[in-house]
Amino acid sequence: MTTTTVSPRALRRARRRQSFARSWASYRSQRTGVIGLVLLGAIVILALAAPILIDESALSVTRATGGRMAPPSAEYPLGTDETGRSILALTLWGSRLSLVIGLTATVVAIVIGTAVGVTSGHIGGWYGWIALRLSDWFMVLPSLVVAIALLAVLGRSMATTITVIALVSWPGTTRLVRAQTLTVQSRPYLERAKALGAGHWHQMTKHILPNVLPLVLASATLLVPSAILMESSLAWLGLGDPSVVSWGSILNRASENGAVSAHAWWYLLPPGLAILVVVLAFMMCGRALEAVFNPRLRGES
Amino acid sequence: MTERSLPADGASLEAPSAGRGRVSSGFGRYLFKHVSGAAVSLLLVLFSSFFIFRLIAGDPIDQLTKERPVSAEQRAAMRAELGLDRPLWQQFWDYIAGTLTMDLGESFQYRRPIFDLIVERLPATLLLSGTGMVLAVLLGFWIGTRSGWKQGSRFDKGHVATGLVLYSAPTFWLGMIVILIFARYLGLFPVNGMRSPSTPPDFWSQAVDIGHHLVLPVLTYTAVVYAGYLMIMRSSILDELGSDYLTTARAKGLRDDEVRQRHAVPNALLPTVTLVFLALGSVVNGSIVTETVFSWPGLGTLFVNSIFYPDRPVLQALFVLFSSSTILAVLCAEILYWFIDPRIRRS
Numbered sequence: 001m002t003t004t005t006v007s008p009r010a011l012r013r014a015r016r017r018q019s020f021a022r023s024w025a026s027y028r029s030q031r032t033g034v035i036g037l038v039l040l041g042a043i044v045i046l047a048l049a050a051p052i053l054i055d056e057s058a059l060s061v062t063r064a065t066g067g068r069m070a071p072p073s074a075e076y077p078l079g080t081d082e083t084g085r086s087i088l089a090l091t092l093w094g095s096r097l098s099l100v101i102g103l104t105a106t107v108v109a110i111v112i113g114t115a116v117g118v119t120s121g122h123i124g125g126w127y128g129w130i131a132l133r134l135s136d137w138f139m140v141l142p143s144l145v146v147a148i149a150l151l152a153v154l155g156r157s158m159a160t161t162i163t164v165i166a167l168v169s170w171p172g173t174t175r176l177v178r179a180q181t182l183t184v185q186s187r188p189y190l191e192r193a194k195a196l197g198a199g200h201w202h203q204m205t206k207h208i209l210p211n212v213l214p215l216v217l218a219s220a221t222l223l224v225p226s227a228i229l230m231e232s233s234l235a236w237l238g239l240g241d242p243s244v245v246s247w248g249s250i251l252n253r254a255s256e257n258g259a260v261s262a263h264a265w266w267y268l269l270p271p272g273l274a275i276l277v278v279v280l281a282f283m284m285c286g287r288a289l290e291a292v293f294n295p296r297l298r299g300e301s
Numbered sequence: 302m303t304e305r306s307l308p309a310d311g312a313s314l315e316a317p318s319a320g321r322g323r324v325s326s327g328f329g330r331y332l333f334k335h336v337s338g339a340a341v342s343l344l345l346v347l348f349s350s351f352f353i354f355r356l357i358a359g360d361p362i363d364q365l366t367k368e369r370p371v372s373a374e375q376r377a378a379m380r381a382e383l384g385l386d387r388p389l390w391q392q393f394w395d396y397i398a399g400t401l402t403m404d405l406g407e408s409f410q411y412r413r414p415i416f417d418l419i420v421e422r423l424p425a426t427l428l429l430s431g432t433g434m435v436l437a438v439l440l441g442f443w444i445g446t447r448s449g450w451k452q453g454s455r456f457d458k459g460h461v462a463t464g465l466v467l468y469s470a471p472t473f474w475l476g477m478i479v480i481l482i483f484a485r486y487l488g489l490f491p492v493n494g495m496r497s498p499s500t501p502p503d504f505w506s507q508a509v510d511i512g513h514h515l516v517l518p519v520l521t522y523t524a525v526v527y528a529g530y531l532m533i534m535r536s537s538i539l540d541e542l543g544s545d546y547l548t549t550a551r552a553k554g555l556r557d558d559e560v561r562q563r564h565a566v567p568n569a570l571l572p573t574v575t576l577v578f579l580a581l582g583s584v585v586n587g588s589i590v591t592e593t594v595f596s597w598p599g600l601g602t603l604f605v606n607s608i609f610y611p612d613r614p615v616l617q618a619l620f621v622l623f624s625s626s627t628i629l630a631v632l633c634a635e636i637l638y639w640f641i642d643p644r645i646r647r648s
């Protein structure tokens with residue numbers, strides 16, 4: 001008797017909870033994925049807690065108290081930069097910007113990529129063909145060249161950096177989503193929905209999108225590290241927002257001020273290792289997620 | 302993003318042309334389809350470079366005359382000299398015609414034809430990225446094959462972990478660290494550049510000198526890139542692992558090494574060929590950064606140095622050159638695929 005009284009919404013929620021629990025169990029069984037997740041959690045907490053741990057005034061050039069590129073000491077555990085600021089403070093604060101840019105650019109890229117992928121796969125025709133050609137074209141172009149060219153003419157700011165990274169990152173998602181849309185499209189339940197009079201919007205949002213999203217999540221997790229790497233490369237080349245501190249811009253200052261010839265390893269190691277650890281953590285999570293959601297890989301590793 | 306995407310274990314490695322390759326009759330049609338596609342892509346590159354550098358970028362005269370008092374007549378003369386006083390469509394036409402006839406204009410910073418600059422710097426770029434890419438492909442494929450074959454072994458885990466860590470390192474940072482350790486602390490290699498001025502001019506001394514300068518950039522470049530090839534080859538081998546023909550080969554009594562090298566590897570190589578060509582975009586990305594770290598006198602360094610001058614004609618020409626070379630590389634991969642994969646011919 002009780003089963004008949006369950007509302008469709010509650011049923012749906014129960015099913016979602018179940019499938020989430022299944023995915024989580026499958027994710028948890030992968031050691032690298034768990035390590036990546038723990039690392040990421042720690043980094044995010046550090047980035048959020050930066051204002052509590054070290055005051056923002058530590059980033060000010062005029063109020064810096066340390067010596068010029070001084071090696072690590074009790075007062076400055078990771079040494080100082082050419083203006084006497086603590087490298088520890090810079091690296092800690094830099095994490096905020098690197099993460100924000102990486103995540104925002106990924107979200108923008110994923111939204112564009114998913115929208116174009118689902119619509120081009122579902123609607124097809126001329127629109128689908130053009131969308132496919134365009135994403136193929138973007139995919140072939142060397143992303144750093146496009147990003148540099150655009151930033152060189154658009155000017156340096158956080159908004160342009162995010163836009164440019166998103167612009168070179170969306171086609172991968174589009175291809176993935178489009179392929180998945182085409183598979184879902186041919187399943188009987190979509191035919192049923194169509195027979196019951198479902199419109200394009202209903203089909204896309206209620207039937208295709210939920211089936212595509214898990215894969216999108218996995219690919220988004222793998223897009224974040226490449227966005228962070230791209231941001232750091234651009235900032236290192238001097239194309240970052242000049243008014244903020246990111247890991248790439250710290251390394252840009254390091255090379256402009258001759259940290260390498262001054263043997264200032266403490267200036268180079270912390271920001272670079274920070275990039276490496278964050279990228280690695282995202283990659284570990286992304287690969288684990290991919291193994292969870294890609295049926296071909298299930299049961300492996 | 303083509304720059305960095307690692308396929309997961311056994312992720313699909315379908316050839317990009319597999320879905321599109323439903324050509325009914327012969328090589329001619331296949332060729333025409335892909336060549337025309339590439340031609341459209343190249344035209345798009347020309348359009349977008351004109352759009353980016355002439356329309357979004359604004360008036361180049363402002364850039365050229367910054368911080369100098371210039372009279373209106375002088376400005377008009379400069380505009381006429383650069384052809385900016387003509388209608389936009391005519392400028393566009395001149396630009397297309399100029400690019401097609403290799404007349405790329407003159408560099409603002411060097412006051413020389415850009416074509417000459419490119420010809421002068423191309424060998425250095427080809428030397429660095431060519432050596433680096435060949436090494437990365439060989440190393441990646443060699444380790445990837447053994448890694449995939451013994452999936453889950455200590456060898457596999459160790460190499461996948463090393464590859465992932467190096468892959469996560471920003472290229473420019475790795476370059477700086479490599480310089481710090483091998484050039485600054487140990488003094489084994491030169492810090493940057495391609496030649497020492499003191500080297501005698503005879504061929505062998507020059508070759509040894511360039512080789513000496515080449516070691517660190519190639520090391521950096523290979524370290525970052527090889528992991529991508531490792532993962533590609535590894536997942537391709539994983540795709541083959543359960544195949545019946547491998548069981549047959551073993552049943553014939555072949556040794557494990559023979560089964561791997563003579564049966565699994567040739568089949569696993571097939572899907573990787575296109576991926577190697579498709580990765581040319583990342584070759585360009587990697588060589589721009591590597592060249593800049595090591596002040597290697599190639600096209601990447603020229604590109605980066607032109608950003609802040611700003612030397613728009615050079616940026617524009619190199620944008621077109623880098624983009625069209627990746628498009629042409631993908632075209633080559635598609636043509637090559639016709640010859641190495643009989644399935645395309647049959648479908």
